[in-house]
Amino acid sequence: MAETPSVAEASLPLERDFFLRSLLRQLSGTLEDVVGLDEASGYISVVGGAMGEDIDAAYRTALKVERLSPRQVSEVLVDLKRRIQGDFYVVEETADRIVLGNRRCPFGAMVAGRPSLCMMTSNVFGRIAADNIGYARVEIPRAIAKGDRECLVVVHLNPSAKAEPSAREYFGRVDAARG
Template sequence: MNEIKVNNIRLDHLSIPLERDTFFRSVIRGISGQLEDLIGLDEASGFISIVGQEIGTEINDSYKKELQVSKLSRDQICGVLQDLKTRIKGNFHIISVDENKVIFGNNTCPFGDKVHGRPSLCMMTSNVFGTIAAENNGYAKVTLDKTIARGDKYCHVTVYFQLTDEAKEAEGREYYEGS
């Protein structure tokens, strides 16, 4: 790094909490906040959902390529969803899994403290999870039961693999293969 001085003070020695990751999380927070303020939470969530779907498709393709499969099994879907969040510094863990659904818990958001008060950012999780699950399973429904963004101490996310009575009653977003 080049030594930059102002008034004989080295700027790179200042305790400024600024680096690429924090900067980009701040940019995303600012964009989501402006969207929420200008067009409303529902529309901002919709916009972020589109981005999440694109990213979910890319991530899904990467995992299928590396695992050398054309479709992920349900066990692989659960593992991939947990792994991708771990890679981006989330702390997602599986609370329970059965033939109909997987429930995740999380106490560390990949957006860090930048997610507080920005519930539209949770659409990134919903759409990445929903896209990956649906593209490999044909259908998925994602519910964001608790979120750090809305002020909860942790996240509680359910991914349904089938449209059971429980899934029908749950408030969330549905995803379908190819959509």
Template sequence: MNISHDFEADKKLVSRDPAGFFAEMLGELSQVLQEAVGHDDAEGFTTIIAARMGNRISAEYSASQGADGLSVEALAAAMVHLKSKLEGGFSIVSVDDEKIVLRNSACPFGKHVVGRPSLCAMTSNVFGRMAADSNGYAAVDLEKAIARGDAECLVTVHLQPQNISQHMREYISRDDTDV
């Protein structure tokens, strides 16, 4: 039996590439977790994954520079570089010895992040681990988030101890690479 159909010519079909498929899958997984266990616990699961990935990513960027950590400027550039490789739209707003401020116009999870703010734990944890491993301390403030319905993300990575607000999470340097 020889059955064929030219699906490529069918313009009504939604196309999926591997990255889009995995972003959609993670978005759905996040939604199911949020509905099953609530936002806080779903964010907790995402935090564990992100912390593990953040440790490895931080070590890779530091090793690429042949150092135990990155300067503040190199750290900001590494954050933007990482997110650009993941098809995010991050750019540097400002950098100084106290904080790094980043703006994001396109989430790596695409449209699948909207309504799933627990996925923001990926950004917070990866950036927090990178900054804490280079600086000893970080507090990540997700002031705006596409996942929460904002038009863009505004992320401040504080490099000095802070009073923690609602959208902030603290990170301290550690020697191990596994959570």
């Protein structure tokens, strides 16, 4: 008869990263169920915006620049997702937009069925781009969270008269130190 392992030796997939991703999945699911997808996305977007500001400040400090160049913005968007175990890559980069693909969501399998979590990406990317370039409009036409095989994130860098109903606009913050 096999000996029963101690509680401390029990084989469980429970560690900090898994716990936090599970927490976010449950929180976003509860919000989606209670207030609906649009409102849940709104709540998550507030958090994403604040995180975008913090991440942007950290990169600008580390790179010793007052403002990121458009090329650096693109590099930062890919790098920050790499650091949190996403697999983002540049599909296209022009003066008008940055198009990114993603083969692996940082939330892992926990993102499935939780499209409100895409607001983290939208707001972090939008805040970083807008605060450095002056404007961003982010749309996510494909998302792993919605069952797509990969994500596609389009960060438009110039305002447009044509409105995409699923896109979110971000405007650079007024900052006297930046001019």
